[in-house]
Amino acid sequence: MFRRIGNWIEDRTGIGELIGPVMSHLVPRGSAWLYVFGSATLFAFLLQVVTGIALSFVYVPSSSQAYESLKFITENSPLDHFLRSVHYFGATAMIVMVGLHMLRTFLFASYKYPREASWMSGTVLLFLTLAMGFTGQILRWDQTAIWSVVVGAQQAGYVPFIGPALARFMLAGESLGGQTLSQFFALHVFVFPVLITALLAPHLWMVIRNGISEPPKRGKPVDPTTYKEEYHQLLEKDGVPFWPDAAWRDVVFAVLMIVTIVGLAITLGPPHLVDAPNPTNLVTEPKPDFYLLWYFSVLALIPHAWTPYVIIGGPGIVFLVLFLLPLFARSGERHPLRRPWALGAVTVVIVGIGAFWSLATWEPWSPRYDAPPLSAQTIGNVSPEAQAGAVLFHDKGCIECHRIGNDGGFRGPNLTYVGNRLDARELTWRIANGGYNMPAFAKILSAKEMNDLVAFLETRKPALSATH
Ligand code: HEC
Numbered sequence: 281m282f283r284r285i286g287n288w289i290e291d292r293t294g295i296g297e298l299i300g301p302v303m304s305h306l307v308p309r310g311s312a313w314l315y316v317f318g319s320a321t322l323f324a325f326l327l328q329v330v331t332g333i334a335l336s337f338v339y340v341p342s343s344s345q346a347y348e349s350l351k352f353i354t355e356n357s358p359l360d361h362f363l364r365s366v367h368y369f370g371a372t373a374m375i376v377m378v379g380l381h382m383l384r385t386f387l388f389a390s391y392k393y394p395r396e397a398s399w400m401s402g403t404v405l406l407f408l409t410l411a412m413g414f415t416g417q418i419l420r421w422d423q424t425a426i427w428s429v430v431v432g433a434q435q436a437g438y439v440p441f442i443g444p445a446l447a448r449f450m451l452a453g454e455s456l457g458g459q460t461l462s463q464f465f466a467l468h469v470f471v472f473p474v475l476i477t478a479l480l481a482p483h484l485w486m487v488i489r490n491g492i493s494e495p496p497k498r499g500k501p502v503d504p505t506t507y508k509e510e511y512h513q514l515l516e517k518d519g520v521p522f523w524p525d526a527a528w529r530d531v532v533f534a535v536l537m538i539v540t541i542v543g544l545a546i547t548l549g550p551p552h553l554v555d556a557p558n559p560t561n562l563v564t565e566p567k568p569d570f571y572l573l574w575y576f577s578v579l580a581l582i583p584h585a586w587t588p589y590v591i592i593g594g595p596g597i598v599f600l601v602l603f604l605l606p607l608f609a610r611s612g613e614r615h616p617l618r619r620p621w622a623l624g625a626v627t628v629v630i631v632g633i634g635a636f637w638s639l640a641t642w643e644p645w646s647p648r649y650d651a652p653p654l655s656a657q658t659i660g661n662v663s664p665e666a667q668a669g670a671v672l673f674h675d676k677g678c679i680e681c682h683r684i685g686n687d688g689g690f691r692g693p694n695l696t697y698v699g700n701r702l703d704a705r706e707l708t709w710r711i712a713n714g715g716y717n718m719p720a721f722a723k724i725l726s727a728k729e730m731n732d733l734v735a736f737l738e739t740r741k742p743a744l745s746a747t748h
Contacts, residue, residue: 306519307526308494314388315492317381319530320537321409322484324374325476327538328412331367332469335360339419341465343458346421347556354550365545371413373541375571378409387626389614390493393504396606398490401483403602407595408476410572415468417568421461423555424567429464430456435579438588446592491515496614504611574633577640584716651679651688658685662739669736672729681718684740692718699741707734 290296338360340349353360382402385391391399418425429450437447448454452463494514520526551569568576578594579587616623653674659667673679681691702710708730714720725733 302488303523303527304521305488305491306515307492307522308514309518309520310495312495313529313533314384315526316530316533317377317384318487320533321374321377321381322480323534323537324370324377324541325480327370327541328367328374329473331363331370332473334363335367336469341419341461343421343461343557346419346461347553350420350422350553354553361550362545365548365550366541368550369541369544369548371416372569372571373537374409375413377537378406382406383626385493386622387616388493388496389502389609389612389616389619389622391606391609392502392612392614393507393610394490395486395493396610398483398486399606400603401479401486403599405476405479405483406602407599408472408479412468412472412476413569413571415464415472417572418464419461419468420553421557422553423557426456426557428568429460432591435588435591439592443588493614496616498615498618499613500615501613502611570637573640574636577636581636581639654679654684654687658687659736660739663735665732665735666739667736669732669734672725672733673736676721676725676729676733678733695737695740697740697742699738702737704734704738707737 335353338349338353338357340346350364353364355361385399385402418429433447433450433456436450437443439446450460451457452459491511494511567573575594579591582590613619651674654670659670662670673682673684679688681689683690683694684696698707710718711725711730711733712720712722721730
């Protein structure tokens, strides 16, 4: 009975004819655990498709309801809470796996002849994966999400020539609104997944057509004129069938990965939602998930004038270098120990990203949202207006960025002695107009509030000058 059904299916579809050779094709022996990251990325992607579709049943992609629906998912529905959590850790896993896969193929120089196109399609897949991560974070539509878009569009707007068009594209219009969210939703659930799927097909096909690269041997360079011949001989002499000799590792690793994702999802839960989106509250600094965090820290720490170029040009240059790499290095040694430049580049990139990461967790450039009010001792003995100003200094969020005495953040200049530097007129002007990384408060403060704040800041002078 089963056999007859099986025969019918095979006769009408030829599915076995298609899969059989894929499973039984020979692969080089010794293709060990380091070769599992590609298939793990694929499994993570499939997990994302399944959990993403499930989430799309409850998520409302409208700028007035997205945040509320996510809050509902996170707080009121245990199954959706779990799904969102798996989707989050799945995204993390996919990014980590794609990174490891790339690191392995780079260190083993698997991008050399005849696998150049595999690497090039992989580069595009890497950037599409990052784009999925970025657009997914925007769909949370919380303070961080909307300010990532606003700040990104603002910076993109400064790029010469194409800037304004780029900014308009990011916002899907002249300003942030419902259409912005709709566009990010369409990109995240339709455009990028379809592009990923469409590119995965040739990416996987080429693995079968060209075979997976054999582990590199020292003193055995790739010579395009003889490589295919030699690879063929290697397989005939020493190859093993893909299934089960090589593929069992992929399966074991994928199962471990999914168990880890589910375990983390259950124990840690989905990422915390920050405040509801509030386009009038300028005093928030976007902070992305960890895999993009290092890049935000780069943007925060480079000189201001560079930001618009780096924000667009940086990823653009990295993409081009990676994409074109196999065309410039298609032959030669594959072993990492014979490629000092490659090893050096990997070290610099890993140390660099690590350094920016640790800077980002230290975050001197990020406001301190939890700064307590100024202490009575710091405020000192001042007039009632200045007292009121000291309270406003905390309540209006100035303290999140500015330090007075031992209280407050580091984002903006230290104001402990600002009364020495600026007079009342200058202070008013600064506060009303803001500056680089400081919001303009003209429309946020009433005239009285502005007066009180200025009165308070005027008293900020060294004790010595206050006494005479
Ligand atoms: C998001 C962070 C942030 C917040 C919130 C913020 N500032 Fe600033 N502030 C800055 C930065 C950054 C600068 C430097 C601006 C520049 O260089 O253009 C600055 C500059 C200033 C200056 C000029 C200081 C100088 O030495 O030149 C004053 C005064 C000031 N802020 C007061 C305030 C007051 C009052 C508030 C609250 C109503 C406030 N700031 C809120 C970031 C912030």
